[in-house]
Amino acid sequence: xxxxxxxxxxxxxAVCLVAAVAAAQAADPLPSWNDGQAKQAILSFVNQITDxxxxxxxxxxxRIATFDQDGTLWxxxxxxxxxxxxxxxVAELAPKHPEWKEEHPFKAVLTGDSEALAKFxxxxxxxxxxxxxxxxxxAEFPVIVQNWLAKAKHPRFKRPYTDLVYLPMLELMAxxxxxxxxxxxxxxxxxxxxxxxxxxxxxxxxxxxxxxxTAVKYEYQDGKxxxxxxxxxxxxxxxxxxxxxxxxxxGKRPYAAFGNSDGDREMLEWTTTGDGARxxxxxLHDDAERxxxxxxALGLPDTKVxxxxxxxxxxxxxxxxxxxxxxxxxxxxxxxxxx
Amino acid sequence: xxxxxxxxxxxxxAVCLVAAVAAAQAADPLPSWNDGQAKQAILSFVNQITDxxxxxxxxxxxRIATFDQDGTLWxxxxxxxxxxxxxxxVAELAPKHPEWKEEHPFKAVLTGDSEALAKFxxxxxxxxxxxxxxxxxxAEFPVIVQNWLAKAKHPRFKRPYTDLVYLPMLELMAxxxxxxxxxxxxxxxxxxxxxxxxxxxxxxxxxxxxxxxTAVKYEYQDGKxxxxxxxxxxxxxxxxxxxxxxxxxxGKRPYAAFGNSDGDREMLEWTTTGDGARxxxxxLHDDAERxxxxxxALGLPDTKVxxxxxxxxxxxxxxxxxxxxxxxxxxxxxxxxxx
Numbered sequence: 001x002x003x004x005x006x007x008x009x010x011x012x013x014a015v016c017l018v019a020a021v022a023a024a025q026a027a028d029p030l031p032s033w034n035d036g037q038a039k040q041a042i043l044s045f046v047n048q049i050t051d052x053x054x055x056x057x058x059x060x061x062x063r064i065a066t067f068d069q070d071g072t073l074w075x076x077x078x079x080x081x082x083x084x085x086x087x088x089x090v091a092e093l094a095p096k097h098p099e100w101k102e103e104h105p106f107k108a109v110l111t112g113d114s115e116a117l118a119k120f121x122x123x124x125x126x127x128x129x130x131x132x133x134x135x136x137x138x139a140e141f142p143v144i145v146q147n148w149l150a151k152a153k154h155p156r157f158k159r160p161y162t163d164l165v166y167l168p169m170l171e172l173m174a175x176x177x178x179x180x181x182x183x184x185x186x187x188x189x190x191x192x193x194x195x196x197x198x199x200x201x202x203x204x205x206x207x208x209x210x211x212x213x214t215a216v217k218y219e220y221q222d223g224k225x226x227x228x229x230x231x232x233x234x235x236x237x238x239x240x241x242x243x244x245x246x247x248x249x250x251g252k253r254p255y256a257a258f259g260n261s262d263g264d265r266e267m268l269e270w271t272t273t274g275d276g277a278r279x280x281x282x283x284l285h286d287d288a289e290r291x292x293x294x295x296x297a298l299g300l301p302d303t304k305v306x307x308x309x310x311x312x313x314x315x316x317x318x319x320x321x322x323x324x325x326x327x328x329x330x331x332x333x334x335x336x337x338x339x
Numbered sequence: 340x341x342x343x344x345x346x347x348x349x350x351x352x353a354v355c356l357v358a359a360v361a362a363a364q365a366a367d368p369l370p371s372w373n374d375g376q377a378k379q380a381i382l383s384f385v386n387q388i389t390d391x392x393x394x395x396x397x398x399x400x401x402r403i404a405t406f407d408q409d410g411t412l413w414x415x416x417x418x419x420x421x422x423x424x425x426x427x428x429v430a431e432l433a434p435k436h437p438e439w440k441e442e443h444p445f446k447a448v449l450t451g452d453s454e455a456l457a458k459f460x461x462x463x464x465x466x467x468x469x470x471x472x473x474x475x476x477x478a479e480f481p482v483i484v485q486n487w488l489a490k491a492k493h494p495r496f497k498r499p500y501t502d503l504v505y506l507p508m509l510e511l512m513a514x515x516x517x518x519x520x521x522x523x524x525x526x527x528x529x530x531x532x533x534x535x536x537x538x539x540x541x542x543x544x545x546x547x548x549x550x551x552x553t554a555v556k557y558e559y560q561d562g563k564x565x566x567x568x569x570x571x572x573x574x575x576x577x578x579x580x581x582x583x584x585x586x587x588x589x590g591k592r593p594y595a596a597f598g599n600s601d602g603d604r605e606m607l608e609w610t611t612t613g614d615g616a617r618x619x620x621x622x623l624h625d626d627a628e629r630x631x632x633x634x635x636a637l638g639l640p641d642t643k644v645x646x647x648x649x650x651x652x653x654x655x656x657x658x659x660x661x662x663x664x665x666x667x668x669x670x671x672x673x674x675x676x677x678x
Binding site for chain 2: 061182192207209213216217218224225227234240244247248249250251252266269270
């Protein structure tokens with residue numbers, strides 16, 4: 001029952017949030033955005049696409065907008081939420097795996113060795129994901145994720161991760177949808193992880209979540225078929241894999257793409273090199289006070305979590321991709337601030 | 340210009356077809372179906388799903404219906420259209436590949452050795468597909484398919500393959516969509532091959548076509564990104580791969596699934612073992628006069644193209660999957676007969 005109450009509460013919250021966003025948009029479609037280059041570019045782009053008298057007009061069926069998830073739609077520091085989920089799962093499953101006490105990378109997690117953790121390779125993370133996020137069915141996995149999301153709190157904000165979505169991006173998604181766009185999440189993170197909350201938080205259904213996936217096996221339990229998550233990578237939809245994933249899952253080239261790191265580079269390139277009016281935007285985390293500030297564009301060291309190297313900044317400038325300053329472009333960052 | 344005219348004509352035809360189907364449905368939603376168990380089962384199922392006073396009611400967002408393509412939506416004999424396309428491509432590309440004259444399986448194709456051709460293994464077919472349907476970009480491939488479809492004719496019916504769709508299934512898709520269902524094609528055939536015509540013929544957009552795929556590589560041509568089709572299998576969505584593909588691409592369990600062969604077995608099983616009202620149906624090709632008759636259920640030898648073994652027939656009976664008799668259940672088979 002508890003899980004049902006949580007679901008109902010979350011659903012109600014989502015409805016209220018969507019209603020609030022819709023009401024605010026009646027006057028200004030992007031009320032949490034300060035007037036500036038980024039906001040004007042969005043408004044002008046939508047006009048180019050939807051005004052049937054313009055040569056840049058695009059029929060509704062072709063209006064595709066893709067959004068990266070971590071760092072573009074919600075907070076990704078100090079670590080991707082799926083990473084934090086994996087670490088909590090290691091602790092939870094450790095009693096069943098006494099060998100982990102001596103085994104890298106599990107040992108580092110169990111002893112809280114944050115220095116070793118910061119140096120984890122992709123291979124280390126894949127091992128942790130395989131050990132903690134496979135071996136259950138596709139029906140069981142989202143329940144595990146939802147139960148974690150219902151109790152986990154962000155270490156700095158002391159709030160559920162699902163509270164830490166960016167209100168300006170919720171408005172942007174709602175505005176694009178109101179103008180006939182189909183909005184997709186295209187994440188380097190796990191497709192099934194994001195699907196577990198995307199509909200409630202963003203109004204984005206499972207079939208519009210493109211992400212990395214493990215192989216899945218058709219098996220039987222008590223005579224009924226199940227899909228079992230296997231410890232084997234199937235697709236990685238990051239970097240060039242985002243463009244490949246867009247083609248595989250959507251089969252259409254987006255007109256608008258939003259990201260925040262070098263993992264989004266090819267998605268923006270693929271989108272903005274199409275014909276007609278296209279738009280690519282990168283969120284710059286430059287607001288240490290309200291959220292976080294990181295990356296070389298600010299004279300700060302680059303980070304493995306949401307890397308935004310100088311080369312990407314230069315490329316954005318030379319190719320006309322917009323850089324959204326969280327500090328300057330966003331009046332409000334989180335929905336809870338707006339209340 | 341010619342290709343544009345063909346496209347316009349095809350689009351116009353599709354619009355007319357959709358309008359004709361809609362008009363006919365005003366009175367009876369399935370006018371090309373004879374009254375019988377199959378038709379009644381469909382009408383009753385839709386009522387169970389859409390009547391909000393019934394415990395089997397399902398909200399529109401969850402209403403998913405999946406359709407196999409070859410043999411379920413259009414003719415698959417004497418050979419899958421993608422196979423015939425591949426054979427024509429071998430002939431077309433042969434001048435650039437003199438070595439094919441002596442090389443299996445190409446030699447059999449070039450010498451018209453139908454006996455050898457009938458014995459091709461899956462490996463042989465994969466080699467032919469790799470040689471004829473990769474090495475071009477994802478933008479070039481559908482144009483090649485569309486140009487082929489515009490001139491290729493079915494050996495028996497002497498009509499374009501796109502004429503050989505089943506009118507009762509067009510009506511069924513339109514009826515389900517009118518009742519809030521999202522209709523998907525889930526084919527063991529090539530996703531990009533089917534996407535090249537599915538929107539014009541069935542009104543099914545690229546993002547609702549699940550199919551087998553080759554790997555695709557992000558590359559540059561003249562400084563612009565392209566997605567290059569690689570001679571490497573990425574996903575096979577047949578048999579259990581259909582259930583896996585449904586989970587990967589849709590992330591929801593269908594309420595209705597339609598197929599015609601053992602490649603659809605797991606899709607029907609996955610669909611009908613879900614909670615609530617679900618329906619699974621198999622088209623039986625038992626009409627040699629108007630279409631084809633094949634398979635052991637009719638006392639005829641099984642075939643590699645659309646295999647419907649006795650075990651599947653028995654399973655359908657024991658699990659309550661409906662078998663649609665083309666001969667008895669369909670008043671009309673092809674749209675051109677209805678004119």
